[in-house]
Amino acid sequence: MTPDNPEGPYTIRVKARRDFFSDGDGEVTLQFKPIQSQETALWNNYQIPNEIIIRTHDRDRWSRRCSGTGDPHYSTIDGMYFHIYLPGEYILYRHKVFPLEVQTRLEACWSVACNCGVAARAEDDVIIVDRCRFVTEEVVEYRNGQRRSYQRTYRKLIVKIIVNGIMTPGFRLVRENSGRTYTIHFPTGAFVEFQGTSYCGVYFSAGSDDFGWENLGLVEAMIPTTVTTCSTVL
Numbered sequence: 001m002t003p004d005n006p007e008g009p010y011t012i013r014v015k016a017r018r019d020f021f022s023d024g025d026g027e028v029t030l031q032f033k034p035i036q037s038q039e040t041a042l043w044n045n046y047q048i049p050n051e052i053i054i055r056t057h058d059r060d061r062w063s064r065r066c067s068g069t070g071d072p073h074y075s076t077i078d079g080m081y082f083h084i085y086l087p088g089e090y091i092l093y094r095h096k097v098f099p100l101e102v103q104t105r106l107e108a109c110w111s112v113a114c115n116c117g118v119a120a121r122a123e124d125d126v127i128i129v130d131r132c133r134f135v136t137e138e139v140v141e142y143r144n145g146q147r148r149s150y151q152r153t154y155r156k157l158i159v160k161i162i163v164n165g166i167m168t169p170g171f172r173l174v175r176e177n178s179g180r181t182y183t184i185h186f187p188t189g190a191f192v193e194f195q196g197t198s199y200c201g202v203y204f205s206a207g208s209d210d211f212g213w214e215n216l217g218l219v220e221a222m223i224p225t226t227v228t229t230c231s232t233v234l
Contacts, residue, residue, distance in 0.1 A: 014030065014054060016056060025055065025056060025057050026055075026056045027055055027056065028053075028054045028056055029051050029052070029053060029054075030051065030052040030053075030054055031051055031052075032047070032048040034046060034047045035047075035048075065077060065203065065204065065205045065206075066092075066093075066203070066204045066205075067201065067202065067203045067204075068084075068092070068104065068115055068201065068202040068203075069115075069201040070114075070201075071083075071085070071109065071110075071112035071113060071114055071199075072084060072106065072113070072114060072115050072201075077204075077206060084106065084113060085111075085112045085113050086106070086113060087107045087108045087113045088105075088106060088113075089103055089104070089105050089106075090103065090104050090105075091103055092104045092118070092192070092202065092204060093190070093192070093204055095188070098188065099122070099123045099124075100120075100121065100122055100186050100187075100188065100190070101120070101121045102118065102120045102121075102184075102192050102204065103118070103119045103120075103121075104117065104118050104119075104202055105117040105118075105119075105130075105132055107132055109199055114199035114200075115194075115199060115200045115201065115202050116132040116155070116199065116200060117129065117130040117131060118192060118194045118202055120171075120184040120192060122168040122170075122171035122186055122187060123168045123171075124164040124165075125161075125162065125163050125164060125167055125168045125171055126160070126161075126162040127160070127161050127171070127173050127184050128158070128159065128160040128161075128162075129157075129158075129159055129173075129182045129184075129194045130157070130158040130159070130160070131155045131156070131157055131158075131196075131197070131200060132155075133155065133156050133158065134153055134154070134155060134156070135153070135154060135155075135156040136151055136152070137151070137152055138150070138151060138152075139151075139152045155197070157179065157197075159173070159182070161173065168187060169187060170185065170186065170187030170188075171184075171185065171186060171187060172184075172185050173185075179197075180195060180196065180197055181194070181195045182194045186207070189207030190204070190205060190206050190207040191204075191205055192205075
């Protein structure tokens with residue numbers, strides 16, 4: 001109740017906010033804090049007893065998907081399949097309207113090339129997941145009282161988040177599977193997954209509302225001129 005509406009009832013409007021995760025329907029519990037009135041102390045600390053269960057309906061759905069795996073083999077969102085064997089930096093995805101972009105780095109592995117890093121940009125913020133650097137360290141073991149040492153070379157994981165001011169809303173990084181998967185989410189609902197601990201797979205899904213196919217890059221092979229080495233933020 002309020003001074004303008006002392007008799008009640010008083011309507012509280014609850015508005016849902018999309019999280020851009022395709023995680024199904026769910027429930028949210030609404031509770032009220034104890035009342036603190038500036039008009040009268042009569043209702044101070046009164047707790048509305050009942051909880052309200054709100055049913056949420058998920059609007060986010062899986063959409064078109066592009067993948068780059070192996071050495072690497074690309075399947076695009078428009079149904080084409082091709083290979084890239086040259087090391088370099090490539091534009092995986094660039095939105096035609098919004099300042100959103102994903103770049104991948106390929107480096108030589110055997111006689112071909114493999115994914116080792118991904119960088120995503122939303123406006124002037126950047127998220128980088130990089131496994132392109134080898135590190136050598138000495139490992140010391142003791143077995144049956146005997147000391148044994150050897151050199152171990154592995155790919156070091158480097159994760160960088162570059163924020164200019166306040167992070168772009170809806171742009172975030174999620175670490176999963178004990179660090180074997182990193183997912184970068186964009187404000188449009190699009191996301192890119194970077195999977196693996198050595199040579200990695202890259203998987204891109206367009207936003208569920210991106211009906212205009214507002215994409216450029218390797219994800220859409222209808223524009224072959226974008227399959228070139230470009231400047232990179234890695």
